Amino acid sequence: MSLNLSLIEFQNSNDGRLYEENYQIIETADLGNDLREDFRQQGLLKEVDLYEDENSCDFTKIEVVDDNRVLQLLESLEQKFRRLFLVGRNSAESDIVVPKEVDAQMAEFRKITNLHYLVKLKAQQFDGLNNCILKLG
Amino acid sequence: MSKNKGKDGEMRVLKLLADVAVTDDKGEVLRLTGTNTPDRGGDLILESVGQTFLDLATTASPEQRAVIQTVIKPQEKMSARIDVKTTNSKITSDIVDDFAHNVKKNPNDKGQVLMGGKDLTGPAKKKFSEYQKLFVPSGKALLYISNEGLERLEGRYAVNPNLINNDNEK
Numbered sequence: 001m002s003l004n005l006s007l008i009e010f011q012n013s014n015d016g017r018l019y020e021e022n023y024q025i026i027e028t029a030d031l032g033n034d035l036r037e038d039f040r041q042q043g044l045l046k047e048v049d050l051y052e053d054e055n056s057c058d059f060t061k062i063e064v065v066d067d068n069r070v071l072q073l074l075e076s077l078e079q080k081f082r083r084l085f086l087v088g089r090n091s092a093e094s095d096i097v098v099p100k101e102v103d104a105q106m107a108e109f110r111k112i113t114n115l116h117y118l119v120k121l122k123a124q125q126f127d128g129l130n131n132c133i134l135k136l137g
Numbered sequence: 138m139s140k141n142k143g144k145d146g147e148m149r150v151l152k153l154l155a156d157v158a159v160t161d162d163k164g165e166v167l168r169l170t171g172t173n174t175p176d177r178g179g180d181l182i183l184e185s186v187g188q189t190f191l192d193l194a195t196t197a198s199p200e201q202r203a204v205i206q207t208v209i210k211p212q213e214k215m216s217a218r219i220d221v222k223t224t225n226s227k228i229t230s231d232i233v234d235d236f237a238h239n240v241k242k243n244p245n246d247k248g249q250v251l252m253g254g255k256d257l258t259g260p261a262k263k264k265f266s267e268y269q270k271l272f273v274p275s276g277k278a279l280l281y282i283s284n285e286g287l288e289r290l291e292g293r294y295a296v297n298p299n300l301i302n303n304d305n306e307k
Contacts, residue, residue, distance in 0.1 A: 001147045001180055002179070005145060006231055020229055021260050023230070023231065025235075028235060039233070052260055053260070055261065060227045061226055062229060137222075137228075137229060137232045
């Protein structure tokens, strides 16, 4: 299943609600279900309501990164990044080039670094902005 | 059920597509590797003929058949990318945007299917319909199938395994 983490800026509203009709996707990265479960267990995610438009009462529950846990998420990604380099370091297999494994390792590397870039962007450029969220979907 | 709901959802669709392939006797199902495809929005590929794709649309979501018919010919060989979203919530506009963005990353697939969710939200429905029309000139057929549509397909294509076993014994 494809599952992304997206940094999305929703239109600023006076009532503090998020409205789906006006938004901009700033950046998107592949997340995957395993990482979602991991982040859920760490308590980094929460649900918020996304309203269809200002004249409608219809809303959908969406899963987002808790604004207060963004730095913790960043640390978690950095730990996972470090672990990528620890695996196989002491193994003789690390000297053998297996194209398929290299491909998988590079994909994992890219996944973690893309997510890290995205979350860091939120932490550095959009910190405290409640209308700019890290949304799963 | 495993602990990985996303994988379970994908497996459910894989089973359905396998039943479709058995039923229409023309299809093949490919499960893409996990290393390079999720960020292209592709989980599964159904290789079949246009008629199969049209039948899927008719069963799952008849109101979308008209626009799909403008680009799909019943006899042509074609493949369809299936992007599975395992959720009971509605699919929002940003997900539709991402799905449409990935159409260009999968140029060989004439069929482009977004599957899962209770439904599309109102704005997402509008957006999906716009994308459907937008991609007609480039020969791409976009189809959304909700969880309800998925259930209808499972009912329509359920294969009795005993029939397959009996055939093998002949």
